[in-house]
Amino acid sequence: MNDLNRQAIANYKNDFLREVEERVEDGDWVRMCMQCGVCAGSCPLGNAWEHTPQKLFMMIRAGKREEVLSSDSMWMCTSCYNCIVRCPRKLPITHIMHGLAHYAHKLNMAPKGQPTRDIAKLFWDNLVKTGRVNELKFSLAMYFKDGFMQGIRNALAMQAVGMGLVKAKRLNPMEILGGHKCKDQGGIHRMIAKARAIEAHKKG
Amino acid sequence: MSKRQYAFYPGCSSQKGASASNFVTSIQMMCEKLGVQLNEIPDWNCCGASIGYGEGGELPRLVLNARNLALAEQHLPGQDMVSGCPACWLSTRETAERLNKFDDLMAEANEALKEAGLNLKGSVKARHIVEVLIEDVGFAEMRQAVVKPLQDLKIAGYVGCQTNRPFGITGESFENPLYLDKMIETVGAEAVSSYDQKVTCCGGALAFSEPDKSQKQIRDIVESAYDHGAEMIVTPCQLCQANVEVYQSEINKKQGTQFNMPVVYYSQLMTVAYGGGVKQAGLDGHIIQPKKLQDIAGK
Amino acid sequence: MTATIATNQTLLVVGGGISGMTAALEAAECGKQVILAERNATLGGRTALLYRYFPKMCHPTCGLEINLRRLKANRNLRVLTQAEVTAISGTRGNYTVTLKISPRYVNNNCTACGECAKVVETEIPDPYQYNLSQTHAAYLPHAMAYPQRYVLDPCIIGTPDADKAKAACKYGAIELDMQAETVELKVGAVIWATGWKPYDAAKIQPYGYDRFDNVITSVEFERLADPHGPTGGKLLRPSDGKEARNIAFIQCAGSRDENHLRHCSRICCMASLKQTQYVREAYGEEGRSTVYYIDIRSIDRLEDFYRKVQQDPTVKFIKSKVANIKLHEESSDLILHGVDTEGYHRYAEQHDLVVLAVGMEPESNGIQLPADMVADASGFLEGSADGGQFGAGAASSPLDVNRAVQSATAAALRAIQVVHKTSRPELVEGGAKS
């Protein structure tokens, strides 16, 4: 259990709802859910969700901290925003799902090896590095995230796609030697660091 | 006549040699013909996309976009910020609206921006190119510019998610937006009006992490296009384009389908209709060749 | 003529539905002078377009008949149809009301013999069937219409049809040169019983009312079930006229939704429960009804009815706000997607007809109201700031018929208080003991 988690448990005892309200992006909306379930039915990957958004909200109210934060449900969010536009209470459900995922990740309670979680991290690291995404490095990183051999397998599996993109000049092998980047990378790094610091100070 | 000026935010996937490089190619001539001038924002950075949240969290994600807004505000004052990529547009607009709504967030964002020597007032409006076409240019002008109507071409207009939700194009429905079909008809092609996968999610970023689940989505999208007699799919979204085009071979491999459905951008249709060639329309940038469109462009 | 009978002792009731008729009758039966102004060509309002009432499953026209008889017997009451309030000036106890009366093109001579309808060929969508069927442009709104006089639709004025109608009438009842007239009245108090309208279902995009023929509204379903409706009481679905046997009822279609109506419309749960019994009435054990709901609001003793329906094996309840509806192209059936939140069961249910239990919106949304009218967040009318005008019935709150009538009766007393006080100074607050 990481310090953040320990400290959160200490702070909020078992008032998980308050914890979510104060620490999770748009978490203060959770209490406004009226359990109609329209979000649950609107999710394109719905059947992959162990707990639907509306159910997660109920679990939060019921103080099921462990179950919620270790769930991989919110990692199934494709950001299609169907739930947001249909919610009769106008809850920003997509953001809350993102927020919960991020919070679980930060507390290191999110499922180990959850693919979206891993890729999200790769993606972020990749983009902050230069300020812009390097799709080749990102893809390679993706393939090799589960170790070298698996990476080769993944790469081979996706070879056709890769070559296709290369042929179509939509994947540039040269990117491996640097590729696109922002000029003011230093500024960007300092900026992100600052933002993280502020958030940490505000939301633990 | 003087051109309409916009601060342009291409986004990572539109860079040279990136997955949507042919999109940027295809909008050059379209904008030229429609008197739209896109001025690239100097040193723009990634928006964090729809998956940045996992590691990035809230404020870091916001400031990434705040930086682009600030750069536009500073270098291209008075110009609306326009993006061709729904994810970029969405993140930027969301950021702009949230920062303008909550002063504390704006203050925090600026505190971080200071580190990059920038400051955001919040004057910039974040828009999508499609908005520019529909609201500023208008269908009439779009039609006028047509020199090569794309006759007997049956196209499924696939809008996807993020161009459509949560913001969408003003006046359009989240469930059944009509503007894309209208654009298809504007360039003389036939839109499959009964296409029922218009706004189905392609899996987005989860195409990488949850291939099987996303490919099920993609399969529906392509299948319905075939069922309704479409010859190609057209979309305003880079990620949709990539996902729906790229993974067809995978789906064929795994599920024994014989998908070979071209997926192009509306801008490519328009460029061809405006007289553009294969290269100008970025039609050389496809894995599944949009033959029919290429032929018309070739003529 | 009407102007002369009105004084500041007169009450004006705006709207001739069940609430308006009740307010007007109750006041008139207390000896008050009342003018009842109805925008349409007949009294009766929306309840006259319902097949049955919950929970007794009795017929609205039964009460309408009694009210019409009370009205015919009462000389204190004057009815104006096709009359709309265009302006109100003055204050509590002394208003001047301007009414615009649209031409009916048929005068009091009409005996309702029906000769004109026989010769008029033009057909128009029948507003008294929610446009589900056509009617001749010379028509009697419905069998219970009051006044029992035909109406000519303006669309045929100036056409040969109009002349044919005129020629067919032996009683000189048809006046083609009838013009809209403006009437000014002095009244002491005004009761707004302008009622409700079904929320525009097309705005609820996920349900595709504007895209799918077999998605209809609850008010349209009333017409389908009614033997005097467009299908003679058979539950025939629009797309292909096939009998609908497996019907979905979607609750909160527009209600309890900040994207649409922020309030709960109160009646929709009971209306759908009632309509499941129309399905049973039509097919017995063979019918299938499924109610998709958030909370079933069968308040007070209406709970009995809910219990009865729950015990009906042909009715299924699913606690879920349906996410969206997709068309099953081969069958024109509809597939409802969503999640049963009681225990989390994902469904994709096929139905041959979907009935949206659409919410109640104040009819007054969109009509011009006096400046000092006070309304709530949804537009339901509380009354005027000066205390001389009152909301009544469904115009004042989403109410079922029973409560609307109570509300109208209460409004009648409040209006009476106003005119009493203008006529008898000692009645003004703090007045001397009489």
Place this chain on the structure above:
Amino acid sequence: MSEMKTAAYICSGCELGDKLDVAQLSKIAQKEGKMALVREHEFLCSEAAVQIIRDDIANEAVTHICIAACSRRAKTEAFHFPEVAMSRANLREGVIWIVAEGSEHDEVRQDMADDYVRMACAELKKMKLPQGNPNHAGNKRILVVGGGMSGLTAALEAAEAGYEVVLIEKENQLGGWASKLWKRVPFKQPYAEPQDTGAAALAAKVTAHPRITVHLNSTLAETSGAPGRFGVQIAQESGASVTEEVGAIVQATGFSAYDLNKLPELGGGKPNVTDQAGLEALARAANGATIKRADGKEISSVVFIQCAGQRDDSGTHLPYCSGHCCATSVKQAMYFKDANPDVDTVVMYTDLRMPGMGEDFYRSAQDKGVIFTKGKAAAVETSGDGCTVKFRDLILDEDTAVNADLVVLATGQVPNAGVDLEAWNPIVTAAEGGSEEAKVQRVELHKTSVLKLNYRQGPDMPQLKQGFSDSHFICFPYETRRTGIYAAGPVRRPMDMLQATEDATGAALKAIQAVENASLGRAAHPRSGDLSFPSARLEGCTQCKRCTVECPFGAIDEDEKRYPVFNESRCRRCGTCMGACPVRVISFENYSVDTVGMQIKAVDMPDEFSEKPRILLLACENDAYPALDMAGLQHHVYSAFVRAIPVRCLGSVNTIWITDALNSGYDGVMLMGCKHGDNYQCHFVKGSELANYRMSKIDDTFKQLGLEPERVITHEVAITDHARVAQLINDYAAKINEIGMSPMKAFA
């Protein structure tokens, strides 16, 4: 009234002239109908023709007119002659619109029209112009029983309209439940915060009002009389007794809370388990500060259990929903959150019922952090210093539990409606039969009465169901079975405070209406304005008590000699007494055994070889007769052998009409009335049911006459049965054809 001069006016418009021999109709009116004056007109409802009639009334001293034209429901504005008696022969909707087209039907069509003219003339000659009830009384004061929110509102609203009000309250202060609340649910925009109850202000207004007299610590000892002349004895705690005369009564006696102790499974009776009333007391004690338990502990967690002992289908508790409890619990949860946001408040519900703008109040509570759990409580147990609520979480689909310092059970409203007459009547019968035990029971039960009416049919209002004295009618919530007495507030139906005040205001209007009607000797709803009233030739009365027992409105009492005592302003003019009377001594001026009997006899009866059967149709004027009219309007064809007579209610049908009809050779008799039973539609409550009962008892009549029982048939008909009534008539005509012509014709 000057002596009778009759006139008949026969219309030839609306194709009557084309389809009928109008000259013959005139002749019949003159020769057989003995009309002093007969006129024909081709457009009888025209202003010109109506003027002719007016002139005849003015210049020719015509006192009785017969209009032979369209249905009595049509053209009522034109044919409005209040100063004379009027009958109408329905030749349009009733004849030419329903008889099959074609010359082959000319004869039967004409027969039918001829008969209707004969009948209208016959009826007319037996009619008198109603003069209004002579012993009507004009007391216009309103008695309000109960000083809670409903009673106070009714009193103030009536007084503000200029009427004198007497208000009695059993407790020593006004305000009822409302005065025991800390705050109430908001009535108006914005629906966000609990509001001051306003009870104190209202009570003050009432107390100070120049037209309101308040009696505290008072109950009713006896109520006698009728609208316009109720005599009430008020018993005061002191033992003193006051007598007041009033014109109408509003019963606003409210409700009692369902007994907590009946809910042991939910912890009822345990410490730290209370009901909503108990919580209000704690909130008042806290006065805005953090709410403490009875034992002084500050409450840091509270669970509200909705529907406690309500919506119960096991038969143990209340079967209904009390409507207000969801909003009340939400309001009470706000008490805690407003005082201290850190208090955990859980509202446990199965269906949250906050209609209308209640949704905003619900949102507001969520915004304040009130937790809503969709769950069903299984048990409440004491644990440590508080309680544990075991429940089924319906969303998470699991059995679980939650701890709380306090549990609030949202129990239901039990009406204070007094004596249930269903229980009362058998006891009275037994007591009158001499049972000593019953006599004791009667005394005990009578003590629980609220109104203490000295009516023949019992001391309180009849209850609709579940103990509430509500109206049975959806369109007429103020319909009452005790004329001039109106229930208001939770005694009539479970309701919240907003609805109770609305209801009370409406009830006040009805009370005002009742005194105004009574003072003019007019009937109340549904025959509003009717001036006719029943009179009895007591010399012929056999004291059988059927009228006093069967009157649906308890309008008839009995004197010491068991003769009926009519209280006209309690009467609704339905004629049920007239129908009940075996010796036919009861009649109305314009509606009597004769007005109908004469019509029956007036019909020209063809002989048994004519192949022209005659079917008498007695149709309820409220639903069946309009249905026949609309069958005409829609040209549904039915047998021309039928002769329809509208009746006020099937309850007014006297069996003599049936026997007379059969004796005079009718081949069949149809009765069409409203639905009876649980969901009865009869506007006079019991009329159609009684008729049905009476018809089932006339078999011996058939035996005497040697007739088939099928010669009389009764149908329940709804006003919407346009096509069906035609079908029923045709089917019956076929049936008669099957069983053959009546053997009675020979003797007729």
